[in-house]
Amino acid sequence: MADTPPPTPDATHERVFERIWTQLPEQQNRTSSSWWFFILFPEGDAGYGPRQLMFSIAARVGDRIRVNDVWLPGMDLDREIVDGVDEFDAISVGWDGDDERVDERIVNQPARATLSRDGSIEAWTETADGERRGSEISASEDRPLGLDAEFVGEKGAVEFEAWGDLDSPTTAPVQSMAMDTPAGGVDVVAFRQMRFEGEFDLPAGREQLEGACYFQRVCFNVPLFPWKWIWAVFPDGGAFSAMIPFVGPHVLREGYGFYDSETLERASIPVRPSAFWSPGDGGDVVEFDDVTIEPVLDGPTVAADGTGDVDHAAAGSTATDPAAVDSTASDAHPDFAVEATTDDGEFVEFRAETYGHARNHVDRPILGGRLESHWSYNEYMFQMTDLDGRVGDSHLSAETVGDAYGTLEYSTGLGL
16 A cells, blocks of 8 residues: 555664564563554544544453453463464454444454464454454565554454554654563553554444554553553644553452542552653654643542442443443543643643543452452543643644544553
């Protein structure tokens, strides 16, 4: 599909890209998880939103695990890897949403996966009625360091390619985290600002889509802990990102809900927060010294104990109802107040006004099945409102940079 000569990757690009095709089995332990995921922002009339899609392949160590209420075998730490081919059980998941509806569980398919250092991960199975379901991500044959992806589920099928420009840390593949200690570690390969295009046959209809894409391969060799993460895209291709791992009472949360006190909901201790602004003109990336992402519970919400002003199931959540979420149910979810600053006085602040929510959750029996650990991976679609900021000589507002849309992850629980 390329119309112009593709960029030429250097040796660093190649080394990072090759890490996509391993989950570093020599570092894995009883707490390990791995996932490969895309967030797609189709191009609209005035930027990238409100439509968003997510597709992922995920796996976790354990005898048995449950993902989105589907049981499957966990990864075996003693599995044999021959000639760079790693075989294990995984699940393919995916959702599609905008400001009117969210279709979850488009793909929610367990399968035996094959990860090859030659440049692919496949997780396909055949259903009882002969349907081929699952997913595949592979290195592109047409573009240097591009990715080809296919996901097929009960509610739809997608096939697309994604590629970067390789001219900056946000458009080229980078190893954004590499920590390996005797107690565990984290290894993340990110391809943040990619382009994508492909064919999508979903509940919303069959269509050709193209736009902006975010990709990561994540290897966790520690328990799954809570975090808040943002990726927002502007009409000119600029982006804002923030990451805040945290500890607090949220590690004990099961299911989906919130405390009935905003003070308690915000009662968390951040651990090494970070944020950056990547301008759309290809200028220097600005890294911030301080960042906060605080839930705003100024409307009816669901309490963490299942009580509250709005019953989650009645609000149309696909956590209990596989049907689409109606946009009028958005009051059941919080907004988020975001602020990032530098020591030099540069800053970005806005409200992440949520209009949709999708959830994946992982449970694993522990202590011989007497207990279960639970981790909830909540993804909120949001529009950036009340934007104000100054980066360099530029004033940031909706008038100067346009309307941004993004994904905000607010995970809770503790996956032991």
